[in-house]
Amino acid sequence: xxxxxxxxxxLTTMPPLALAQxxxxxxxxxxxxxxxxxxQRLGENVRSSSDDAFVAAMGPPxxxxxxxFISVLSMKxxxxxxxxxxxxxxxxxxxxxxxxxDPKRSWSHYTVYDKDDRSQAFRFDNIRVxxxxxxxxxxxxxxxxxxxxxxxxxxVYGGDPEKQARAITGxxxxxxxxxxxxxxxxxxxxxxxSSSDPPWQPAPRVDPRQxxxxxxxFPAIDPTIPPVPDVPxxxxxxxxxxxxxxxxxxxxxxxxxxxxxVSFIRARRQAAGKPPIVDQKSLxxxxxxxxxxxxxxxxxxxxxV
Amino acid sequence: MIRYPLVIVSWLLLVxxxxxxxxxxxxxRLAADLPKEIRAWFRNPDGSCVQCxxxxxxxxxxxxxxxxxxxxxxxxxxERGGSGPSRVAxxxxxxxxxxxxxxxxxxxxxxKWAAETGRGAAIxxxxxxxxxxxxxxxxxxxxxxxxxxxxxxxxxYDEAAFRRLHLASxxxxxxxxxPPHPARPxxxxxx
Numbered sequence: 001x002x003x004x005x006x007x008x009x010x011l012t013t014m015p016p017l018a019l020a021q022x023x024x025x026x027x028x029x030x031x032x033x034x035x036x037x038x039x040q041r042l043g044e045n046v047r048s049s050s051d052d053a054f055v056a057a058m059g060p061p062x063x064x065x066x067x068x069f070i071s072v073l074s075m076k077x078x079x080x081x082x083x084x085x086x087x088x089x090x091x092x093x094x095x096x097x098x099x100x101x102d103p104k105r106s107w108s109h110y111t112v113y114d115k116d117d118r119s120q121a122f123r124f125d126n127i128r129v130x131x132x133x134x135x136x137x138x139x140x141x142x143x144x145x146x147x148x149x150x151x152x153x154x155x156v157y158g159g160d161p162e163k164q165a166r167a168i169t170g171x172x173x174x175x176x177x178x179x180x181x182x183x184x185x186x187x188x189x190x191x192x193x194s195s196s197d198p199p200w201q202p203a204p205r206v207d208p209r210q211x212x213x214x215x216x217x218f219p220a221i222d223p224t225i226p227p228v229p230d231v232p233x234x235x236x237x238x239x240x241x242x243x244x245x246x247x248x249x250x251x252x253x254x255x256x257x258x259x260x261x262v263s264f265i266r267a268r269r270q271a272a273g274k275p276p277i278v279d280q281k282s283l284x285x286x287x288x289x290x291x292x293x294x295x296x297x298x299x300x301x302x303x304x305v
Numbered sequence: 306m307i308r309y310p311l312v313i314v315s316w317l318l319l320v321x322x323x324x325x326x327x328x329x330x331x332x333x334r335l336a337a338d339l340p341k342e343i344r345a346w347f348r349n350p351d352g353s354c355v356q357c358x359x360x361x362x363x364x365x366x367x368x369x370x371x372x373x374x375x376x377x378x379x380x381x382x383x384e385r386g387g388s389g390p391s392r393v394a395x396x397x398x399x400x401x402x403x404x405x406x407x408x409x410x411x412x413x414x415x416x417k418w419a420a421e422t423g424r425g426a427a428i429x430x431x432x433x434x435x436x437x438x439x440x441x442x443x444x445x446x447x448x449x450x451x452x453x454x455x456x457x458x459x460x461x462y463d464e465a466a467f468r469r470l471h472l473a474s475x476x477x478x479x480x481x482x483x484p485p486h487p488a489r490p491x492x493x494x495x496x
Contacts, residue, residue, distance in 0.1 A: 024352075024386065024387040025387050025433045026352045026353075026354045026355070026387045026388075026433050026434055026435065027354065027355060027387065027388065027389070027429060027433045027434060027435055027474055027475070027477070028387060028388065028389025028390075028392070029429075029433055029474065029475040030389075031389035031390055031391060032389065032390060032408050032429070032474075032475035032476065032477040033475060035390055035408040035409070035477075036408065036409050037408065037409030037410055037411060038390075038406075038407070038408045038409055039405060039406070039407050039411070039415075040390070040394055040405070040406035040407075041403070041404075041405060041406075041482065042393075042394055042397040042398060042402065042403060042404045042405075042406055042482075043397050043398060043400075043401050043402045043403035043404060043482070058411055059411060059414060060405075060411075060414050060415045060417075060418035060419075061418070063418065063421060063422055064422055064484075064485075065421060065422045065423065067484075069484075069487035069488075071487055071490075103482075103483065103484055109484035109485065109487070110484065111367050111484055111486070111487070113367060117367075117369075119343060119364045119372060120364075120367055122340050122343070122489075123338070123486065123487075123489050123490075124489075124490065125489070126489055126490060126491045126492070127490050127491070127492065136487075136490055138487045138488065138490055141422070141423045141485065141487075141488070146495075147488075147491075147493065148487070148488040149488040149489055149490055149491040149493075150490075150491065150493045150495060151490045151491065151492055151493075152495075174496065175495055175496075178495055178496070196375075196376050196377065196383060197376060197377070197378075198346070198372075198373050198375070198376040198378060199346045200346070202369040202372060202373050202378055202380070203367075203369050204379070205369070205370075205379045205380060225492070225496075226495075226496035227496070
């Protein structure tokens with residue numbers, strides 16, 4: 001009878017012991033202790049053969065909390081997005097703002113987000129993105145330049161790297177000038193394979209190019225921040241119309257109507273993002289000519305008698 | 306007899322209210338920004354706490370190769386089960402993930418660096434366990450940690466409790482060497 005409790009004790013303690021022997025620990029604490037003080041920099045393809053090379057780098061890097069953020073919102077099969085990524089990797093104007101291949105030397109934190117990546121969609125719930133690629137610029141996390149969530153610049157890439165870089169720097173300059181206070185100085189061993197799918201579709205490793213390119217890879221809609229001032233639409237020359245109706249044909253009134261019509265069409269085309277029919281210089285010359293004509297009719301030269 | 310159910314209900318309400326008052330993303334005290342719905346993807350399925358913790362950091366810093374560690378994707382086969390620093394080094398190299406794999410007495414400085422620069426960190430926390438460091442408030446000395454066994458909440462620790470937590474697993478942290486995420490952008494009429 002004395003052996004029964006002993007057998008029961010052995011039976012109840014054996015399974016956990018057996019499990020402990022077969023199940024590896026979640027964290028290999030013994031290896032952590034064996035390694036001691038060590039910093040490994042992984043994934044840079046410049047592994048040192050000796051740990052001594054890392055001695056100088058035992059501490060964490062310099063804080064990069066003062067870097068601005070440049071985020072590119074892109075989408076798959078978008079030639080404009082692919083062009084922007086290519087330009088940002090090679091063009092000196094864009095590289096001056098962010099170096100995608102060298103995050104440490106990069107002036108800003110540069111990240112590309114895929115609009116279809118469900119793991120990142122929540123970040124952009126508060127803003128309106130109507131076209132891709134959209135570029136967002138935000139102040140640093142350190143709050144040295146105000147609230148880090150602020151959209152300092154939002155624009156759609158139009159294919160001109162220099163123009164894009166100037167637009168970004170212009171917006172930052174304008175934003176900083178409006179700050180209430182100037183910023184302060186400042187091996188597969190033990191691997192268990194699974195065959196499960198992730199709960200979301202991750203961003204693709206290689207962005208597939210669209211097989212059929214559209215006429216232009218760049219969208220026409222540009223919700224730019226800060227907004228560009230609207231092109232003023234000239235007011236309708238009611239006085240000229242009244243003059244024509246009351247006093248019959250008058251060259252100055254007719255010229256005023258023509259000038260208004262030309263200006264109106266020009267403003268509408270500019271607002272729609274279309275190029276003007278004639279360049280500004282030619283238009284100014286024509287308008288000047290019409291003005292002189294109207295003035296000469298309104299004030300005929302005296303005969304001198 | 307009526308008193309006991311009342312006491313139980315009151316206690317449950319107290320626990321629920323305390324739970325509801327917990328910190329949640331986004332919050333300026335937190336470095337990582339991961340909604341609880343996304344953290345739930347990284348609930349520890351099978352003793353893969355190290356990969357769960359690194360995976361959360363992968364989403365936070367938009368590094369798909371790290372975010373998808375647990376699953377078979379074009380970035381590589383799923384990595385499941387227990388890990389040590391050498392295994393992490395191996396799969397990071399295979400997947401081309403840049404990371405700091407830090408062991409030893411300097412882990413405190415690295416964790417503070419990560420939190421103060423807006424990055425999360427996969428850290429040893431608890432006996433033979435890894436969790437995700439979500440933030441550190443230097444002023445109050447509060448550490449914010451998400452346990453992949455209970456990813457819907459973010460646990461708060463004072464300095465002493467966090468020290469015990471980290472030492473219980475051995476001093477080892479993994480920090481992704483990528484830019485931190487920007488704050489969720491908002492329109493303010495500054496112009």
